[in-house]
Amino acid sequence: MLNVTELSLLFPMIHSTYNQIDHSMNILFKSSMLCASILLAACNNNEQQSQSSPEQNTSSKYYQTKTPYQPQQDLKKYEAIPQGFKPVFTELVARHGSRGxxxxxxxxxxxxxxxxAKAENALTPLGEKLGADLETMMKANILLGYGVDGIRQxxxxxETMLGIQEHRGIADRLLQRLPELFKIAATQPESILVQSSGVDRAVDSAKFFTAELIQQQPQLKNQVTPVSYTSLxxxxxxxxxxxxxxxxxxxxxxLNKDQDLVSPLSTQQQAIYDASQAYQKFEAEDVYLKNKLNDLAKDTRAQQIAMNVxxxxxxxxxxxxxxTTGYTFSNNGAYTVTSPKGETITEKGKGKNTIASAVDAAAYLYELxxxxxxxxxxxxxxxxxQYMPVDAAKFYAEFNDANDFYEKGPSFQESNAVTxxxxxxLKQDLFKQVDAIVDKQQSHRAVLRFAHAEIIIPLATSLELHDMMQPLPLHQTYNYSNSTWRGEVVSPMAANLQWDIYQNAQGTTLVKMxxxxxxxxxxxxxxxxxYSTNSFYYDYLKLKQCYQIQ
Structure with a gap:
């Protein structure tokens, strides 16, 4: 079986530039394969409201963490700001947008x-269509981002064009949500700090997000730091x-020694580095984890599901x-396309991904x-x-959710919270930024961070969000019946966590997530x-105490 944390798919490239993207393409979100109503229920962390699970969801496409992004609430329906309070700061942690x-x-x-199969006349009429679709996909991947301002290579x-649109939309709604805050930010130097993991798609997401802020409010350009994020x-x-x-x-x-130990580490950095090494050792060597993942891969339904596909x-x-001999297939060879400018571009496979069974072939098709x-x-x-029955998609999504649950999410109790x-x-930095406000040492009006599912999932787990972050006992194995944890809820494409900070004249600080x-x-x-009964606003100092942040 296949762990699909790092996969995606792509199709024919649209060669328009970034500036040609239509800001108002709401139809993209409306036509997204994601069922917004299900996620609205699942994202509601209110203790009085139970969560929906995929068993109740007849509309989910079961894309798992590849689910396209949709905002989960109309900003016009947010709880009103408590009387006497004004926004003073906002911070964001976001996953990159939809990608190839x-x-x-x-x-x-x-x-x-x-x-x-084509050479042996072994294709059905539906199978005949698959070849052209695979060619379209490879061409689109090879040319993804070609001619798009903001894509470095x-x-x-x-990111796909929808991935770009996802972050532009989040930026637009941030400005709409906190207009007064960004009006103040426009008058203060270096008031908007932007950071990323340094990986291309996270850097590009940050640039597209920032470019949208600047396009909507040009006066913000001089306030963004570092300046490397102000240009596409x-x-x-x-x-x-x-x-x-x-x-x-x-x-x-x-984290690794070659990239991250080139300079002496601070005490906090050393703690993060040590935690990273412990996590990587857990992923590579933990016997309990290996046994659990092996159990998942032995699912007796896999063969029948594969044949259904x-x-x-x-x-x-x-x-x-x-x-059998001669009927094992891998990503050997290469595929060549012609660019819009007439260039010949070839992408070579490494031969490391092999189809040796029907189970492999069907799982690979799910990836696409x-x-x-x-x-x-x-x-x-x-x-x-047309190539993936809904029941099969659910089967593969459940398998991949299980893998992510154990490797990145709450995992099993014996993992001792290593994930x-x-x-x-990162969690401490969220609080540190607010501490600076409380201590009247605020240097930024906004801190915007861009990363990956591997960052969003552990952060959400550490904050114990969504009423779905409980680990399972080792004797239980994750499935959709015994856990409400879902990748499409916790970390869809462009998933984001935002804290808005408010203060009143008396210096009381509130946070809303x-x-x-x-x-x-x-x-x-x-x-x-x-701050009040059933409110989404929290007294910051009490919240910090609750999370035992030093």
């Missing part, structure tokens, strides 16, 4: 399989040196040959299906729904910190 495949893997392996791994040109590259990249806070799952595409006699919701602008005439300890530095732009309660044990 990380490299030429599953698409090329399936294409090689398809070509063999076109190709696999880049590929030569404007944020770095650790200019303060635009912070791997310890925004790439903490994968493949029988409509390939003839039975061909499927029986999969895995699962990202298709984020490819609505590139994928105009291709519909991967959330890595987020302690938005998760995917929905007002969200903090963990239930912090109920005493709510």
């Amino acid at each position: 495949l990380s490299s030429i893997k599953y698409d090329l392996a399936l294409y090689n399989l398809w070509k063999q 076109y190709g696999y791994g880049n 040109t590929s030569t404007s590259i944020p770095s650790i040196e200019d303060g635009g990249v912070d791997r310890f806070k925004l790439y903490f799952h994968s 493949l029988n409509p595409i390939f003839k039975p006699e061909f499927l029986k040959k999969l895995g 299906y699962s990202i298709s919701g984020g490819m609505q602008l590139e994928l105009k005439d291709v519909n991967f729904d 959330s300890n890595i987020a302690q530095g 938005l998760y995917n732009e929905k007002e969200t309660l903090f963990k239930s044990s912090c109920k005493y910190a709510q």
Whole structure:
């Protein structure tokens, strides 16, 4: 079976530039494959409201963490600001937007399989269509970001046009939500701090977000720091040196000595580094984790689900040959496309991703299906729904959710919170920014951070959000019946956590949290910190005490 944390899919490239993107394309969100009503229920952390699970959801596309982003609440329906309070600060942690495949893997392996079936006349009428769709996908991935301002290097791994739109939309709504705050920010130097993990798609998300702020309010350009985020040109590259990249806070799952020990570490950085090493050791060596993931991979339903996916595409006699001599397929070889300017561009596979069974082939096809919701602008005439029955999509989503639950989320009780300890530095920084306001040492009006699912999931876990962050006993194995944890809720594309900070004349400080732009309660044990009964506003000092932040 396949762990799909790092996959995606892509289709024919739209070659318009960033400035040609239509700000008002609300239809993109309306046509998203994601069922907003389900996520609205799941994102509500209110103790009085139970959460919906996918068993109750007949509309979910089961894209898991590849689900396209949708804001989960109309900003006009937010709870009113308590009387006498004004916004003084906001901070954001966001995942990059919808993207393409990380490299030429599953698409090329399936294409090689398809070509063999084609040569043997072993395709059904539906299977005949698959070849052109795979070619469209590979071409789109190879050219993804071609000619788009703000994409530093076109190709696999880049954000899609919908991914760009997702962050532009979040930026627009931030300005609408806090107009007074950004009016003040426009008068203060370096009042908007932007940071990312340094990985291309996170950097690009930050740039698109910032560009939207500047386009809507040009006076903010001189307030953004570092200046490397104020330009979409590929030569404007944020770095650790200019303060635009912070791997310890925004790439903490994968710190290493070659990149992160080149300079002496602070006490806090050393703690984060040590937690990262413990986490990476857990992922690579923990016996309990390996046993749990092996148990998941042995699911007896896998063969039948795979046949349900493949029988409509390939003839039975061909499927029986999969895995025998001459019928193992990998991402060997290459695929060549012509760019809009007439250049010949070739992408080579590494031969590391292999199809040796029907189970492999169907799981690979799910990888392509699962990202298709984020490819609505590139994928105009291709519909991967026809290759993936809903029950099969649910099966693969549940498997991938289980893997993410154990490797990145609450995990099992015996893991001793190793998956959330890595987020302690980022969590502390959220509080540190507010401390500066309380101490009258505020240097920014906004801090905007851009990262990855591997950052969002541990952070949400460490904050114990959504009433779904409980680990399971080791004797239980995650499934959709015994856990409410869902990747499409916790970390869809462009997932984001925002804290808005308010103060009154007496210096009382309040914090309100938005998760995917929905007002969200903090963990239930912090109920005493709510400013008033059932309010989403919290007394900051009481909240800090509740989370035992030093």
